[in-house]
Amino acid sequence: MKTTRHRLGVAFFAALPLLSLAACGSSGGTTASDGSVTISFLYDNGEATVNSAKAVVQAFEAANPKIKIETESRPAGTEGDNIIKTKLSTGEMSDVFWYNSGSLLQALNPGQTLVDLTGDPVMKNVEETYLPVVTQAGKVYGVPTGTATGGGILYNRKVYEKLGLQVPKSWAEFTANNDKIKAAGLTAVISTFKDTWTSQLFVLADFFNVQAASPTFAQDYTANKAKYATTPAALTGFKRLEEVQAKGYLNKGFGSATLDAGMKLLAEGQGVHYPMLTGVVPGFIGKFPQVGTDVGFFALPGDDTAKNGATVWEPGAAYIPKTTKKLDAAKKFLAFIASPAGAAAIGKATPPAGPYRIKGAALPADAVQVAKDLQGYLDKKEAAPALEFVSPVKGPSLENITVAVGSGLTTAAEGAAQYDKDVEKQAKQLGLAGW
Incomplete structure (x- = not known):
């Protein structure tokens, strides 16, 4: 993977902007003579993000007729990162903006x-297990804007049933x-x-197991x-990654196969395990309706069955x-985003690929199976954030390296x-101690 939104590949996030990037916009807000207030809200221009943002704005305005929200989108990727930092440094940031949780938050000072x-009461519905990814130096700064995504193994449930297989731990x-x-x-x-970004899951989705065996790895890394x-x-x-290739488990032509081809194999039961993110599944329901029910999710297994759990990519x-002039209205909007009503509005616009991180926000009955499976890990507290949420160290060449390892080269x-x-160059650019 390259340096990315949630670090899991520019290609992936172009295809799946549900794992939201960021938002920014004009500063301040206006108050009309009738007492109504207008605040600004900016978000990235990915289709799913735009749909989610519009839906939650519409629902909020319906519930709060005295508050209007002006919306504006901005580019994703590095260009968007630079816009965020510039607007914060010049005092021109929107009243509310959407950005990464996790390690990239620290770059915003x-x-x-x-x-x-x-x-703050704004945070009352936010699940405590989400708080670490929006916290720095003991202070909390944001509310979740979507659902969690699991990294692990997507599998064909019908083939499992036919062959009499059990989910491995x-x-x-x-x-x-x-x-x-x-x-x-x-x-x-x-x-x-x-x-190429899809080659990284055996490494990145294994972090739950890394942390279980070496609890201080993220800090030491x-x-x-x-x-x-x-x-x-x-x-x-x-x-x-090396082993599955050496044992001949891979599909023919894996070096030239695309995500679409992989999901087709999985949906049709010709392929049974796919190291992947749950977040890709909703986007394929139009092509392969059966993936919503026939494809399940389990955590990447480690060596210890007693310490089996999922690696999670948290929502933005x-x-x-601090430059907002409409703090009360902005807080009301955040409180709505972090409420069951806000989650429901976003969920109607963008089908959830994983559990909400908001208390009382339940997955709909028709949610895709992978989201339900991931919910089970979170309910049992058998989950941990991916490394990128607890460490800013991420090199740009991982996806090329994992392709080479996974190809036996x-x-x-x-x-x-x-x-x-x-990773050394990036760590030095960030000015991290010890590098």
């Missing part, structure tokens, strides 16, 4: 630029399932390396005290800059060492 929401069980699937003449593990190549738990993700957040050890070197 939130203590100086954003309104502190710690203990260990890598040994996963391997046993793959052997049975291969023996049945089906593709055990789908890989789609033409869309950020401080340049731990490496992928020299931390056994972290190296494992590269080894998994809505923030208020580079060993797992070599790939991990290459990635350790790849």
Whole structure:
């Protein structure tokens, strides 16, 4: 993956803007003679984000007729990041803006630029397990603007039933399932390396297992005290990628296969396991309606069945800059976004790919199966944020490295060492201590 929105690939986020990027806009707001207030709200120009933003604005205005919201979109990616930073630094930020949660929040210097929401009634419906990804230096700054997305294995439930397979909780069980699937003449593990970002899931979705085995890895990695190549738990993700290729589990032509081709294999049951994000599923219902019910999700298995859990990509957040002149109205809007009514409005516009991070916001009965499966991990507190939410260190070449490892061109050890070197430039650019 390249440096990205939630770091999981520019290509992915162009196709799936549900994992929201950011928002910005003109500063301030206006008050009319009748007492009505107008505030500004900016968001990225991805189709799903635009649909979600319009829906939540419409619902909010219906419930709050004295508050009007002016909306405006902005580009995604690095250009959008620069717009966010510029508007914050010049005092021209919108009254409410939509941006990443997690490690990228620190680049905004939130203590100086954003309104502190710690203990504010705005936060009353936000799930406590979400708070760390919108917190810096002990202060909370944002509310979730969408749903969580799980990284792990999408699987064909009908094939599992036909072959009498159970969802694995260990890598040994996963391997046993793959052997049975291969023996049945089906593709055990789908890989789609033409869309290079899709090659990274065995590494990035393994972070729950890394953290379980090495609880301080994220902090040590950020401080340049731990490496992928020299931390056994972290190296494992590269080894998994290497192993599935070596054992012949992959589909024919995996090097030239696309995400669309991979989802077709999975939907039709010709391929059974696909290392992927739950977030891609709603976008394929139009092409393959059966993916909503026939495709399930399970966490990438580790070595310890007692420590099985999912790696989660958290939704972005809505923030208020300190420069707003309409703080009360802006807080009302944030409180609505972080309410069951706000979640429902967003959900109607963009089908949820995972659980909401808002208390009382339940998945609809017709939610895709992968969202329900991910909900189970969160309900049992068997989940952890992806590394990018707890460390800003991310190199631009991971997707190329994982393609090489997953194609058998580079060993797992070599790939991990290459990635350790790849992250150095970014870490130095961020001015991180220890680099």
